Amino acid sequence: MIRDPICGMEVENEQFSYEFEGKKYLFCSDGCRDKFKGSAKEFSQKYVYDLIIIGAGPAGLTAAVYASVSKIDTFLITKDIGGQAVDSVKVKNYMGFDFITGKDLARKFKNQFLQQHYLRHIMDEVVKINWLDNNFEVLTKGKNKILTRSVVIATGMKRKKLAIQGEERLQRRGGCHIVQFRI
Numbered sequence: 001m002i003r004d005p006i007c008g009m010e011v012e013n014e015q016f017s018y019e020f021e022g023k024k025y026l027f028c029s030d031g032c033r034d035k036f037k038g039s040a041k042e043f044s045q046k047y048v049y050d051l052i053i054i055g056a057g058p059a060g061l062t063a064a065v066y067a068s069v070s071k072i073d074t075f076l077i078t079k080d081i082g083g084q085a086v087d088s089v090k091v092k093n094y095m096g097f098d099f100i101t102g103k104d105l106a107r108k109f110k111n112q113f114l115q116q117h118y119l120r121h122i123m124d125e126v127v128k129i130n131w132l133d134n135n136f137e138v139l140t141k142g143k144n145k146i147l148t149r150s151v152v153i154a155t156g157m158k159r160k161k162l163a164i165q166g167e168e169r170l171q172r173r174g175g176c177h178i179v180q181f182r183i
Contacts, residue, residue, distance in 0.1 A: 053119075054150075055123075075148065077125075077140060
């Protein structure tokens with residue numbers, strides 16, 4: 001069974017085909033073939049990025065900016081942009097800012113990444129990394145398989161939950177909350 005590399009549909013004939021790097025690809029339609037032609041290296045299984053960065057908090061985005069400036073062929077995978085900074089009410093003495101809110105800092109991260117140092121990226125979660133033919137194969141929850149020569153894992157930390165009443169409601173509220181108990 002042969003599947004269209006764009007949409008995954010089963011292809012039964014060679015009506016829509018395209019040859020790339022000595023390999024023949026079959027498609028279900030002109031549309032899928034044209035999309036493939038525009039980005040053939042991305043859709044062929046042979047394409048290998050120089051670097052994949054996992055995570056888009058301060059460390060991951062800093063790595064992304066330096067990769068962009070250095071013209072390294074890079075792909076970024078993240079669940080969200082901003083990391084732990086998003087959960088911070090106040091950020092003091094962060095390089096370049098005496099004081100900034102976490103949301104404002106995350107917004108600045110996102111703007112710098114997307115507007116000034118854009119890299120190919122997906123909003124997804126990495127579930128597994130395999131060593132495959134002298135490269136890393138990065139698998140995501142969304143069923144993406146991306147090949148790379150090197151990986152930067154900048155996933156930061158995750159807060160532990162206390163499993164107490166009202167915890168979710170109070171997330172990202174900041175400040176102190178006084179709770180009164182009667183005994």
